[in-house]
Amino acid sequence: MLPHFSVWHTIRGKIALGTSLFLAMLLLLGGIACYDLERIDRATRLIDMVDDLRSDVLEMRRYEKNLQLFSGRKGDLAALRSFVDLARDRATSVGQDYNAAMGRRVGDGAHHNLDLLLEGIGVYEALLKAVPTDGAALTDQGQRLSELADSAVRRMRQGIFTAVGDLRTQLLGAIAALLACGVAFAWHIGRHIMRALGAIENAARSVGAGQPLPPPPPQLEEEARHVLQTLDGMAVELEKRHALLLQEKKLASLGVLTSGVAHQLNNPLNNISVGCQLLGEDVNDARQGLRPMPSADDVTAQLNEIQAEVVRARDIVRGLLDFARDRPFTVAQHDLAGVVRRAVALVRHDMGAAVRIVEDVPAGLQLPMDAQRIQEVLINLLLNASQAMNGSGEVHISARVDEPAGMAELRVRDTGKGIAPEHLGRVFDPFFSLKPVGEGTGLGLSIAFGIVGKHKGTLEAQSEPGLGACFTLRLPLAARRDANVSGAES
Numbered sequence: 017m018l019p020h021f022s023v024w025h026t027i028r029g030k031i032a033l034g035t036s037l038f039l040a041m042l043l044l045l046g047g048i049a050c051y052d053l054e055r056i057d058r059a060t061r062l063i064d065m066v067d068d069l070r071s072d073v074l075e076m077r078r079y080e081k082n083l084q085l086f087s088g089r090k091g092d093l094a095a096l097r098s099f100v101d102l103a104r105d106r107a108t109s110v111g112q113d114y115n116a117a118m119g120r121r122v123g124d125g126a127h128h129n130l131d132l133l134l135e136g137i138g139v140y141e142a143l144l145k146a147v148p149t150d151g152a153a154l155t156d157q158g159q160r161l162s163e164l165a166d167s168a169v170r171r172m173r174q175g176i177f178t179a180v181g182d183l184r185t186q187l188l189g190a191i192a193a194l195l196a197c198g199v200a201f202a203w204h205i206g207r208h209i210m211r212a213l214g215a216i217e218n219a220a221r222s223v224g225a226g227q228p229l230p231p232p233p234p235q236l237e238e239e240a241r242h243v244l245q246t247l248d249g250m251a252v253e254l255e256k257r258h259a260l261l262l263q264e265k266k267l268a269s270l271g272v273l274t275s276g277v278a279h280q281l282n283n284p285l286n287n288i289s290v291g292c293q294l295l296g297e298d299v300n301d302a303r304q305g306l307r308p309m310p311s312a313d314d315v316t317a318q319l320n321e322i323q324a325e326v327v328r329a330r331d332i333v334r335g336l337l338d339f340a341r342d343r344p345f346t347v348a349q350h351d352l353a354g355v356v357r358r359a360v361a362l363v364r365h366d367m368g369a370a371v372r373i374v375e376d377v378p379a380g381l382q383l384p385m386d387a388q389r390i391q392e393v394l395i396n397l398l399l400n401a402s403q404a405m406n407g408s409g410e411v412h413i414s415a416r417v418d419e420p421a422g423m424a425e426l427r428v429r430d431t432g433k434g435i436a437p438e439h440l441g442r443v444f445d446p447f448f449s450l451k452p453v454g455e456g457t458g459l460g461l462s463i464a465f466g467i468v469g470k471h472k473g474t475l476e477a478q479s480e481p482g483l484g485a486c487f488t489l490r491l492p493l494a495a496r497r498d499a500n501v502s503g504a505e506s
Contacts, residue, residue, distance in 0.1 A: 030208060034201040041197060045190045052183040058113065059176045065110050066172045072103040073165040076140075080158050084151050097144060104137045114172065129168035136161045212243075219247045291322040345386040345470060352424065353377040355387050356413055359394035367398065370408040377415040383424055383491050385471055390491075393464040393475075397428045397487050400460065404432030404485060422493050423473070429486040435479040443477050 079096035140157045302309040409431040444465040468475040479485035
């Protein structure tokens with residue numbers, strides 16, 4: 017049983033936690049952005065208010081000049097006092113909004129100028145109430161108010177622009193922090209996922225190779241451990257099923273082999289028995305005077321038939337011994353073209369002059385092989401091709417290299433009658449033969465198939481009726497470390 021893991025030791029737990037933190041940071045960033053945007057909006061409105069404050073001071077100066085130039089116009093004094101009140105109220109409002117928007121304390125440069133401006137407006141208002149008004153003092157105080165208003169506007173603008181820049185930097189910093197956290201989270205989760213996938217991949221590879229599962233890495237997530245546990249159970253189940261399938265295959269093969277042996281040996285043994293009985297009956301009938309004694313030629317002919325059947329039975333037994341014998345392989349580097357040439361030379365006379373053999377095998381193709389055993393395979397394929405063509409046609413032998421697969425491919429193609437689709441899958445079965453009875457044991461292709469298998473290669477057959485057959489032999493370019501070079505050709 018697997019140990020219990022908390023939710024934080026699972027990939028889904030990490031994703032849920034990381035997602036929650038990311039959403040929380042996203043909400044925080046949204047709050048910061050809204051706060052900063054609201055402050056920037058306030059700063060924008062504050063700039064307008066500061067400009068209006070300076071305009072109020074300028075209007076005060078204008079009515080102040082009109083009052084001094086046109087002393088009899090009482091409307092100018094009332095207008096001047098209204099703008100004084102407006103400037104005082106606006107300066108007070110600007111100071112409050114400045115605190116709210118910029119978070120500045122009273123006493124910084126801009127506020128100091130506002131305080132001086134408010135104080136100056138009070139002095140200016142007092143001069144207006146004096147009767148008669150001191151024009152020179154009022155002008156001096158008005159000039160001072162203009163300077164204070166300009167200074168306040170300048171400093172406030174500078175402070176507002178600085179604050180807006182700080183807010184922008186703060187917002188960009190929050191976005192950068194959020195992105196950095198997202199990247200770190202993605203890297204962290206990706207690392208755990210890749211570790212889990214790597215463990216699963218190694219386990220799957222071990223299952224495919226029939227090897228026990230490697231121990232899981234420490235701190236492996238719960239989901240990956242569950243997958244590994246499932247793979248382990250699957251491997252055990254596959255091993256059981258493979259054992260059952262292998263047993264069934266062995267029994268089926270034994271049945272086929274027994275049936276084939278019985279069928280193959282039954283015919284020559286029956287013929288031998290019949291021949292002996294007939295010869296014995298002729299001799300007995302001759303002794304009883306029922307018929308003349310068989311001539312020497314007749315006896316010789318009957319004995320030759322019996323001998324032929326004995327040789328046939330011997331060949332069947334010899335083929336069975338070759339099929340089952342455990343003979344060591346002698347694997348070394350050999351030139352494939354040379355092996356093909358020797359095989360062709362050995363069977364050239366038996367194939368007949370009407371059979372044309374075309375060799376297209378590149379020279380210098382060195383392969384690790386038992387040259388004599390591969391030569392046996394080629395001889396069997398060439399003789400079968402000749403028999404399929406009834407001693408007349410063309411056999412084309414070609415070879416190529418499949419570099420990605422690390423294999424050499426040798427094809428033996430004939431122009432014979434081909435193999436029917438229903439028989440194509442059985443051509444490598446023991447005792448299966450398309451030849452007439454008495455012309456083959458049905459073991460040649462089975463033996464060839466076993467020889468190629470011991471070289472860690474493959475032997476396949478392709479055919480279309482009427483278009484000939486093609487046997488493809490694939491051999492490794494380099495010796496396999498797991499190659500069994502001492503087994504039998506099974």
